[in-house]
Amino acid sequence: MSEENVVLRWSAYEHEHIERGSDWYWALGVVALSVAVTSILFQDFFFALLILLAAGTLALISRTPPEIAHFELSDKGIRINGKMHPYREILAFWVEDDHDDRPMLLVDTTKWLSPNMILPIEHIEPSLVRAYLKERVEERHMQEPFTHKIVEFFGL
Incomplete structure (x- = not known):
């Protein structure tokens, strides 16, 4: 088994925490x-x-405040909190950095229970993420799912 080569690594809060009165x-x-x-x-x-x-x-x-999630892009796939998502399970990606909120990596997968992954991008240039993934996966324009916006609204 070949060794994994991690190219990009970053950490970010799972979601933005909103204090409720x-x-x-x-x-x-x-x-x-x-x-x-x-x-x-x-x-x-x-x-x-x-x-x-x-x-x-x-x-x-x-x-409950959000936990810090750890993300890695390697030659084998995308690792989220230690769980590897190989490129063969990833259909497409999109780096959403056009809005005022923090940039996000949207990933479309073949998984039945979690077909869409939304990864916050912090402390790293979104163009680096786009350039690296573009060599391995199809880049396709996507939008943040409406259900994710609702969950973010409630601070979950």
């Missing part, structure tokens, strides 16, 4: 309770329970 938690509780009561009035007890559990989970997760 007590008003946000009160609003979440009021909305969740209203939806749960409405679903009980329609005799949908399971949905009411699901809403309350989801709101509680959202409140707990939004309080």
Whole structure:
């Protein structure tokens, strides 16, 4: 087995952490309770329970600060926190650096459960990432998935 040659390496927070005030938690509780009561009035007890559990989970997760993730680009693939994603599983990539937020590496894979990976790029020039990956994978224009924007909005 040949040795892996790591060319680019960087670390970044998994997502941007947004501190939530007590008003946000009160609003979440009021909305969740209203939806749960409405679903009980329609005799949908399971949905009411699901809403309350989801709101509680959202409140707990939004309080947790993000962890630092470690990224590596090598001749074998993209490594994220020690997990290798070989180039044969990667269909295309796009470096999104045209907006005011931090640059992102969007990766389209063949994996069924996580077909799209969004990797923040920090402390490294995005053009270096683009140039290195362009030699190994197809570059195709992509946009950040709407679901990821929603998750980022909630600070998860």
